[in-house]
Amino acid sequence: MVTIIKIGSSINRIINYNESKVTIGQAQCIGAGNYPVDLDRLNDRIKKRRFTQITVLNQSIKRNAIHISLNFSPLEDHSRETLMAIANTYMQRIGFAKQPYLVYEHYDAGHQHLHVVTTYIQKDGKRMHIYNLAYRKSEPAREEIEELFGLIKARGQKANNQLDLNPIAIKRIKYGETESKKAINLVLNYVLNQYSYTNFTELNAILSQYNLIAQRGSENSKTFLAGGLVYQILNQKAKPVGKPIKASILDNKPTLVFLENQFKENKIKNTEQQIGIKKIVNRYSIQSIALDELSPILQRSAITTVAKKDADGLIDELTFIDHKTKSFLNGDFLLKQLNENLEQRSQKAEVCFENRKAKRGKTIRQSF
Structure with a gap:
């Protein structure tokens, strides 16, 4: 089993990312820890509200979200019950058994894997000690779980059995095929959570791969002067098409203020x-x-x-x-x-063209 831990600044953004995968049939929420209702009654509002109730207790902590992925060998195929038992055991071993958490199974790669969303702010508002969490607690937990559940061990695997951790890419947007706002949300939910962009050039470099662009407008435009930001779909010739969508009305609120904070964090x-x-x-x-x-x-x-x-x-x-x-x-x-x-x-091509042209002219003259 391979574990990956990421610290983020928005739990809602991470939930939106996982839910966007559910929407397109590439994931499913299979369980939750320390929620007041059963899984079948969990909706988007309840999922987010549970975290909000805790994170508001300590608003001085800006990066309060934890996104964990548990990845299994392509040779393994576990039941949902086993996956939840592994997730619950892992959360207990790393000291998060009393924290609220959501567990998603993703189907967008060549191996079974889980995504776990949680926070390290406790119900009394105090923060948990998470320094070097991956080394201090996650690694020992991983090794214990491999033994406990008889999993294929991450260490010592042969090269041809290594996990492929690259997910299937979100598809390029094709204007008119899907409602624009929905298509833009899907791409942003993926890109903004996965890539370490540090400026607009880098952000638009990756967004352009999905036929999307983030724009502030010209320096004298109302959008630019108001600190606004819009996203617009690109056609096959990389030209903007359709109506620009304001960042403030998109699911994750990927506004200029948010992006500028991400630029600073990602530079590190x-x-x-x-x-x-x-x-x-x-x-x-x-x-x-x-x-x-x-x-x-x-x-x-x-x-x-x-x-x-x-x-x-x-x-x-x-x-x-x-x-x-x-x-x-x-x-x-x-x-x-x-x-x-x-x-x-270009110069060589021009010389070659002139030489061919001169040679062709000479041939024509000789024919007369």
Whole structure:
């Protein structure tokens, strides 16, 4: 079993992410801990209200949400009863047995896995000690549970049996196929919870992969001056289509204020990951510096290249997205080299064209 623990700033956002998976048939809420009603009576309002009642007791803690995933080997297939027993045992072993929590089973990967939503604020308003939770409590709990339930152990697995932790991607939005607000909510629920974007360039780089863009408007526009933000669907040519949707009316309220807070938080965890991406990019850019050759090579390492060109066809913005670590790398360090190579290729192509043209003219003259 593999466990992953993430700390977040919005429990509602995490619940919305899991519920969006339920909506499209990729997940189901299979249990809850310390809720006043049975599972069959749990609705969205009750799920969120239980956490709100606790988190309001200590509003000085901004990052109060915990999102845990428990991942099993592709060779295992457990009943729902066993999955809930594992989840309950895990929560007890890490000291969260008295906390409210929701358990979702997801079906969007090649292995069984659970998502658990909880908080570390206690019913008296005090915070639990969660420093180094993964090492101090989660790892010992994982090992105990593997023995107790006879699970395939995470350590010592053969390479071909390693877990594939990459979920099936949310589909690209196609304007007119699904109601716009619903389609935008689904993409944002996934992207905003999974990726460590640190600015609008990075955020729009990943959103564009799903035919979506976040816009503040021009500096003199009413939206920009009011600190507003809208999301708009893109067509197959990356052009905005349909009516922009205000961030304030979307499920997760992904407003400018929220994003700016996320930018700050993500910069901290994105720094180390960028080093790894840059090593991969540099390794292949030495072999092939042309962007049309570099991009498909990086794609094999789950790195997407997003480039914007100016009116002259030169690259003026380049971003690398690592889908394994859900992080980003600014490609400015390659721009000069890539554009010089692009210009050289253009010049060579022009010379070849002129040579072919001259040769063709000479042939015509000789025929007369």
